[in-house]
Amino acid sequence: MKKVLIITYYWPPAGGPGVQRWLKFVKYLPEHNIEPIVYIPENPTYPLIDENLVNEVDDKVTILKHKITEPYNWASIFSKNGTKKISSGIIPNKKKQSIVQRLMLWVRGNLFIPDARVLWVKPSISYLSSYIKEHNIDTIITTGPPHSVHLIGLGLKQQLGVKWFADFRDPWTTIGYHKELKLSDSAANKHKELEVEVLNTADTIIVTSPTTKVEFEVITKQPVTVITNGYDVEKVGKQPLDEKFTLAHIGSFLSERNPKVLWQAITELIAEDVAFKNVFQLKLIGAVSQEVLTTLKEFKLNDYINNLGYISHTEALIEQRKSQVLLLVEIDSKDTKCIIPGKLFEYMVSERPILAIGPKDADLATIIKSTNTGVFSTYDEKERIKETILGYFKQYQERNLTTHAIGLQQYSRKNLTSQLATLLK
Numbered sequence: 001m002k003k004v005l006i007i008t009y010y011w012p013p014a015g016g017p018g019v020q021r022w023l024k025f026v027k028y029l030p031e032h033n034i035e036p037i038v039y040i041p042e043n044p045t046y047p048l049i050d051e052n053l054v055n056e057v058d059d060k061v062t063i064l065k066h067k068i069t070e071p072y073n074w075a076s077i078f079s080k081n082g083t084k085k086i087s088s089g090i091i092p093n094k095k096k097q098s099i100v101q102r103l104m105l106w107v108r109g110n111l112f113i114p115d116a117r118v119l120w121v122k123p124s125i126s127y128l129s130s131y132i133k134e135h136n137i138d139t140i141i142t143t144g145p146p147h148s149v150h151l152i153g154l155g156l157k158q159q160l161g162v163k164w165f166a167d168f169r170d171p172w173t174t175i176g177y178h179k180e181l182k183l184s185d186s187a188a189n190k191h192k193e194l195e196v197e198v199l200n201t202a203d204t205i206i207v208t209s210p211t212t213k214v215e216f217e218v219i220t221k222q223p224v225t226v227i228t229n230g231y232d233v234e235k236v237g238k239q240p241l242d243e244k245f246t247l248a249h250i251g252s253f254l255s256e257r258n259p260k261v262l263w264q265a266i267t268e269l270i271a272e273d274v275a276f277k278n279v280f281q282l283k284l285i286g287a288v289s290q291e292v293l294t295t296l297k298e299f300k301l302n303d304y305i306n307n308l309g310y311i312s313h314t315e316a317l318i319e320q321r322k323s324q325v326l327l328l329v330e331i332d333s334k335d336t337k338c339i340i341p342g343k344l345f346e347y348m349v350s351e352r353p354i355l356a357i358g359p360k361d362a363d364l365a366t367i368i369k370s371t372n373t374g375v376f377s378t379y380d381e382k383e384r385i386k387e388t389i390l391g392y393f394k395q396y397q398e399r400n401l402t403t404h405a406i407g408l409q410q411y412s413r414k415n416l417t418s419q420l421a422t423l424l425k
Contacts, residue, residue, distance in 0.1 A: 001035045004424055005132065005140045007124070007152050009117055011040040012057055015050030015313065017229075017251065017342040021169055021208075022143055023053065024232050024413040025420055026061060032421035036061060037137070039128060041068035041120060048287075052312045066127045068120040071112060110187040114172070114194055115146040125155035132160055139424060143167040145175075150198045157201055165423070166202035169229075171212055174335045195219070204423060209363045211338035227419050228367075229342040230411040231349045236314065238351075239321040245276070245396050246306075247355070247389070248283035248323035250316050251343050255291040256331040259357050261379050263299040265386040269393075270304075276393055281306050283323060285316055321350050324401060325392050330358035332379040340364045345411050348373045353403050355388055373405050 006026065010018040026036045042065035057063075112118050132140070140162050142153035150166050157164045172195045173188075183191070199205060199220040206225050207213050213224045247266075270277045282296075284307045296305060308319065320326060326347045330336050340363050347354050348367075354374025356364060365376035375388045395401035409415060 001030075001033050002139070002425070003035045003037060003135065003137050004029070005037045005039060005128070005137050007039045007128070007140060007142045007149055009041060009044065009120075009144075009146050009149055010046070011038065011063075012053035013049050013051045014044070014046040015048035015053065015310070018145070018169065019050075019053060020313075020342055021167075021229055023056060024230070025417050027056070027058065027232075028414055028417035029421060030060075031414075032418065032425075034421055034424060037064065037135075038062070039064040039066070039124070041117075042066055044068060045070045048310060050312050052314055064128075064131065066120075066124055068117065068123075070119070071116050110182070110184055113187060113190050114151070115148050117146040118148040118151070121148055121151045121155065124152045125159065128152070128156060129159055132156065132162060137162065139163045139165070141165045141167060143169060144172075145170055147172050147194075147198075150202075151194065154198055154201055164202045165204045165206055166198055167206040168212065168216075169208055171215065171335075171338060172198075174215065174338075206420075206423070209338040209340045211363050215338065225423060227416055227423075228340060228411060229345055230413045230416045231345040231408075232413040234314075234317055234346075236317045236321065239318055242281070242283075242322050242324060243279075244281040244324075245279045245393055246281045246283045246323045247325045247327050248285065248320065249327040249329065250285045250320055250347075251341065252286050253284060253288040253292050253329070254331070255289040256333075257329045258289075258292050258295055259329050259379065260295060260299075261382045262327075262329075262357060262385055263295060263301060265382050265389065266301065266304075267299050269386060269389060273390075273393075275397070276390075280304055283319065284308065285319055286310055317346065317350075320346065321352065323352055324396050325389070326350065326352050326354050326374075328354055328356040328358075328364070330356075330362060330364065332359050334359060337362050340367065344368075348405060348408055348411070351403055351405075353392055353401065355385070355392070357385065371405050371407050373403050 006022060008022050012019060026038060029036045038061060140153055140156055142149045144150050153164050153166055156162055173191050196219055199216055200222060202222060204223050204225060205216055206227055207216060208228050210226055213226050216224050282301060282305050284305060287310055296302060328341060328344060330339050337359050344364055348371055354368060356368055356374060356376045358364060360378050368374050368376050377384045392401055
């Protein structure tokens with residue numbers, strides 16, 4: 001059986017989307033005669049915890065751990081809540097940032113390059129070099145963000161000449177929050193230099209979207225392969241639907257993902273349709289930025305909100321399948337055209353229609369259209385958004401609101417792992 005060392009920061013009990021991709025790959029790789037060995041931090045600072053995910057890790061999987069020094073631990077002395085939010089990607093609006101938050105962002109962007117987990121790089125290279133030699137491992141995989149994990153791969157490649165696959169769940173210097181880190185010119189250049197070095201040293205680059213593939217192919221001549229995120233067979237059966245007409249958003253609702261066009265459309269529908277007003281509910285599951293909550297209050301939507309906060313992945317799947325319509329929002333920027341949230345694939349197999357809002361030419365729009373799982377609108381299509389919600393509402397009233405998805409099998413975790421296994425062999 002071929003041994004493959006997988007280096008990742010996020011691993012159960014970490015919650016959130018960052019852990020799902022490699023948790024599932026590790027689950028199915030043994031079916032392809034590949035033994036995954038997983039290397040993780042011994043004492044990480046995870047912004048989200050989901051203890052239930054620990055049960056999904058097979059006892060037979062070898063897990064290696066090594067200590068990590070994280071500045072987020074020091075920063076939490078000054079602002080525990082602010083540190084947790086920044087660690088999870090929730091960056092306050094520039095106008096509403098406190099002095100402490102501005103300082104934390106500057107330190108994060110300029111002193112810890114490429115990210116706050118960079119102090120794990122040198123100890124990991126030292127520890128893993130010995131392990132790789134001792135156990136005759138010739139293939140490693142790094143997955144980021146955090147992109148400092150790729151620097152571990154870079155060091156091991158340079159020292160040992162192992163075959164190295166660099167998996168990018170998100171882009172590096174073009175990801176939305178990168179511009180919010182108050183980077184100096186020298187820091188910005190350092191980020192770019194490291195990105196170029198990683199992309200040109202790894203033997204194969206794996207990305208999650210076609211747009212990122214095109215973007216990276218400008219930087220490197222190394223092969224770039226798209227393996228999207230996907231869905232798994234979950235132990236969650238069909239659920240009774242909510243009695244109210246629920247529009248549910250699952251996952252982090254960042255400040256930049258604040259679709260005022262949607263809030264305006266809902267406000268107008270409430271004013272125009274008494275039946276809609278009486279049964280509408282906005283269900284929020286996961287971390288929600290204060291700016292989004294403030295905006296909802298400004299639109300007088302507070303009475304229609306059911307904010308469940310962060311819940312376990314299993315509980316989120318249950319709430320997802322109970323909801324009438326699922327909301328997916330991506331930041332309105334050319335930099336986010338490549339973002340295909342992992343939850344999209346879970347949405348697609350839930351048999352609940354999707355209302356997605358994002359930038360023009362977004363990769364996720366192509367997937368939604370090709371699978372017939374919902375409707376995608378841009379931020380300047382308020383009337384289309386209204387018509388979509390109203391159409392779903394009429395189907396809800398007639399008790400026949402559902403989807404008729406096609407071509408979903410290509411996004412199953414088993415099928416995606418098969419693609420990965422082909423690359424690795």
